Amino acid sequence: MDPVRIGVLGCADIAQRRMLPAMASDPKVELVAVASRDAAKARATADGFGCQAVHGYAELLAREDIDAVYVPLPAALHAQWVEAALNSGKHVLAEKPLTTEQAVTERLVGQAAAARLALVENVMFVHHPQHAAVRRLLADGAIGELRVLHAAFAIPRLPDDDIRHDPVLGGGALWDTGVYPVRAALYFLGEELRVEGASLARSAGRAVDTAGTALLSTPQGVAAQLSFGLDHGYRSVYELWGSEGRITVERAFTPAADHAPCIRVERGTGTEEIRLPPADQVAHAVRAFADFVRVGAAPDQASLHQAALLHAVRQHASVLGP
Known part of the structure; x- marks a missing residue:
């Protein structure tokens, strides 16, 4: 073709x-x-x-x-x-x-x-194979029944003139780094998530939110605790905590193409580290889009659910800081 x-x-x-x-x-x-x-x-x-x-x-x-x-x-x-x-x-x-x-x-x-x-x-990040591997572990009962998802993505302070500090251009932590943990919650917990509470904070001198947290839940009682920011030590991680153990993935959202992922599975019997070959999620994303175009795929419905959750986070959020 x-x-x-x-x-x-x-x-x-x-x-x-x-x-x-x-x-x-x-x-x-x-x-x-x-x-x-x-x-x-x-x-x-x-x-x-x-x-x-x-x-x-x-x-x-x-x-x-x-x-x-x-x-x-x-x-x-x-x-x-x-x-x-x-x-x-x-x-x-x-x-x-x-x-x-x-x-x-x-x-x-x-x-x-x-x-x-x-x-x-x-x-x-959803195109990186490490997350599908984590889904398989969950489906196989590797950590029992899922109880909580913790996800965080934050980056160090940006230059003062970065567009992500400009509210007119759609700046702010929620729209930038907040998308990642929200999408991770959707990826692992499904579309019935609802926002229970949230906060957005501004660093001194900023006109946009530079940090945020959110608490989400499913109808089955699984919680998602999310954190994100633009003025932090770098953090890119999620942890799935179940009735029998935990799965942790570091460098979860923006790994380099040569990064060899390590999925850490902790259970009562010990800790297992599952190492995967490097994968270029950018190349995977480009290839996936080309395939969507070729087959005339319908628009990505995950974007609708993500938009609803981001809107709900902003609606629920208390605003902190100067």
Whole structure:
């Protein structure tokens, strides 16, 4: 089959550092063009990956030699340009969060479904094989009946001018690092989660939340305790605690491609470390999107449940700090 022809709306760091190299090296994908509102930036980025430069996002969407677009723009711009891409008949891979409003996410997912276009939120960690291996352990009863999920993702303090500090652009810890533990809870506990309580905190001098916690639960009484932040020592981990033991995965959400995962299983009889071969979750995410486009897959329903939970966290949250 012919490769999926992709255009990119924007020259964000994650696009240049991770996604464009993965697209350029995947035979199922043809990286056709990169667009920017800055012509020089578009040219510099496109030259680095052997594709064409386009001055302006609308100009890229008007091209007939592109099947799909990747949207790595700031979160607050996703809704506008995802909708424009769908209106132009393009499949869409958008950075997380898909949008910052639950109702808008629902509308765009409905639009994509009606047009039979793939709409995928780029939550890459779910494509890493280590998490499927953990699911199999749970299904096999490795730790008995699941009681609690603990998940945390936080990164060190960002430069003052980073867009994640700008509320106008959809900044804040919830939209950035909070997506990961929320999606982990959905991945392991299912779609019936509800938010029991939450808090969001601001560091001094910041106009957005820089830290947060949330408590979720399932109808069966399994709890999820989540933490996230933009002003912390680095942490990327989840722990599943059952009636007979625990499963822990470190470097859970953004492992390097050469990282060999270790799943730690602790039971009364001792601790077992299950080591897996390295896997490039970025390459897996790109390949999965290409496959979705090829088969005309329906929009990713997990994005709807994630949007609902993120909305509920914000609605429930008490705001702490200056």
